[in-house]
Amino acid sequence: MSNISALHQSLVERLKQQGLIRTPRVETAFRAVPRHLFLPDVPLKKVYKDEAIVTKRLDGQAVSSSSQPAVMAIMLEQLDLQPGDRVLEIGAGTGYNAALMAHIVGETGQVIAIDIDEDIVEDARQHLAKAGFEQVKVVCTDGGFGYPSAAPYDRIILTVAAWDIAIAWQEQLKPQGRLVLPLTLKDNVQITVAFESADSYLVSISTSNCGFMKLRGAFAEPQEAEDTISIHLNKLLMQVENILLLPLPIQLQLKLYNLIKFRRSSLKGLRIRVYPQDTDYIKTADEFVIVKRWTRLVLDWQ
Ligand SMILES: C[S@@+](CC[C@H](N)C(=O)[O-])C[C@H]1O[C@@H](n2cnc3c(N)ncnc32)[C@H](O)[C@@H]1O
Incomplete structure (x- = not known):
């Protein structure tokens, strides 16, 4: 086993031992997709620590990152993706999470990942191509509007914190679908929540702690x-x-x-x-x- 592979597999093993990776599908995806292909300029030791890695700042403020693998594992377990699913990710970032999801949904499924910045989208496309996931569609648009032209989705996941739940995400989800997102409840209190539909409302089926950067664009948290x-x-x-x-x-x-x-x-x-x-x-x-x-x-x- 090469040094890179050893670092990679030992991170996955740790996530499994901590009970964060729980299902074979999520484990297989984490074992198959190496994180360093999505962080080409980051030292390998850092890549395979269980840490978020900032990849873009604006005016000194972090606006994009590769999320902490532990939180990615929690959210992928919450998402409960199935082979063949059509999934929308809001917050493509490096493309790593999109690749993990593409591995799970397989050839019969479809992953669409959107990001608000063109340079981020361009990088994500390159990383995904290098890792062998050209089939993931990466689009530059404001995720608050979802991506109606490929809807409805079996799953929608946000990898950026929302202050509210946009109407578009509810409308673009299949009736039996699942929405997973980091939700800001109060000030800086954030939790990741998996929601399903129940009649005229959404109801949570699981929650966990998390910490994400905030959604930008037209649906950003109001400053009142x-x-x-x-x-x-x-x-x-x-x-x-x-x-x-x-x-x-x-x-x-x-x-x-x-x-x-x-x-x-x-x-x-x-x-x-x-x-x-x-x-x-x-x-x-x-x-x-x-x-x-x-x-x-x-x-x-x-
Ligand atoms: C934590 S990063 C996502 C990490 C990514 N899933 C990965 O695996 O690398 C959050 C991303 O959300 C994006 N973002 C912020 N506001 C957005 C919006 N309104 N629509 C789409 N993407 C947005 C940021 O540009 C950033 O790339």
Whole structure:
């Protein structure tokens, strides 16, 4: 076994031992597709560490990377891809995740990976060709619109954090399909969630912790005054335990109460339902509601 192959296989072995790679399909894909082909300018030792590797910055801010392999494994397990599936990835980046998915869906399936920057798309195409995955279609477009011309999809995956769930992703998913994405719930609280459809709403079937760079473009997180209030409250929350005793206006107290309640609840048993924003939803005492731009998220712990 060559040195590169040894580094590669030992990373996969570690992900397996940690229980992050759980199924033979995901394991076979990780073993077959070497990460270094997607990070040609990065030293091999770094490539085969279980770390995210930044590949592009704008104004000093990281805007593209090869995600941490551990998180990729978690999300691919959440996605539960089947041979023959048609899958849309939003956030092509280096193309590595698209290649892993192409390996799983095989010749009868189709992977379409989109990214918002032309240079990233160009690089991803080159990496995929070098690794033998020319069949992956890489397109430059804003992922907030999905990619309607190849819809509907069995699976849609975002490898970039969304603040809300765009209508396009729901519309372009097959009725039995699955959407997996890193979702920003509050400020910098992100989790990766797998959703399936249930009547008129989406319901989570699994959640896990994660940390991704944020979606750019027309569907980026809004920068509103309210965010500033939340950030301020968050800081307070970290400093003060018995926060409800503070003489804050009632609206802020309620908001803070929800924040505390949410922060203190673990992901274990967490269920998230996603309703259109305009749905008349009457929440129960045990539910926590986050109102977004297009949707309202209803959280409870079962
Ligand atoms: C963490 S990287 C994706 C990693 C990639 N899946 C891989 O395997 O290398 C996130 C990517 O999302 C892209 N992105 C950000 N906003 C986007 C948008 N609105 N539409 C499409 N791609 C977007 C970034 O340019 C970046 O390349």
